[in-house]
Amino acid sequence: MVNPLTRCVEDYSLPPFAQLRPDDIAPALRTAMAEFASDLVAIEDDLACPDAEISWESVMDRLEIIDDPLERLWSIVTQLMQVVNVPELRAAHADVQEEIVSLQSKRAQSLVVFQAMTxxxxSAAYESYTTEQQVYVVRVYEEESSAIKFPH
Structure with a gap:
């Protein structure tokens, strides 16, 4: 049986809140965290190559693709916590919170990603980005810069 939390993220559908159980949370998040960690290593390896092409697609698009599932899962869990704050849900949330924060910190403190953002x-291509893309690059660059200078 597929975890309903995992399925809604894979299908880009609304969370089946009525079907979710606290037991679904940790397995879904741990699967997403493992995929995220593996994908982050792959991106860092690619970007660290001396002949790596640093472009919007090779950096920003790839980071968005790996960030999205974990962010959506965690958002569902935190939303659920605000609505149905029961002991079993708090325990499931607490069970994975430290791992989530650790992964988010690793991503934010990635020197390879920061160098690619720099x-x-x-780059000359920066001037051809839309205003929204430029603002996003600057915002993420500043966040990465803060995380690199001030590790958690």
Whole structure:
């Protein structure tokens, strides 16, 4: 049986709140965290290559693709916590919270990603980005810069 939390993220559908059980949370998040960690290593390996092409697609698009499932899952869980704050749900949330924060910190403190963001920010291609893309690059660059300078 497929975890209903995992399924709604894979299908880009609304969470089946009525069907969710606290037992669904940790397995779904741990699967997403494992995929995220593996994908982050792959991106870092690719970006660390001396001949790596640093572009919007190779950096920003790939990061968005790996960030999205975990962010959506965690958002569902935190939303559920605000609505149905029962002991079993709090325990499931607490069970994975430290791992989530650790992964988010690892992503935010990735020196390889920060260097790629620096390259993007100062590239000739930056001027061809839409205003929204430029603002996003600057915002993420500044967040990455803060995380690199001030590790958690």
């Amino acid at each position: 390259t993007l920010r100062h």
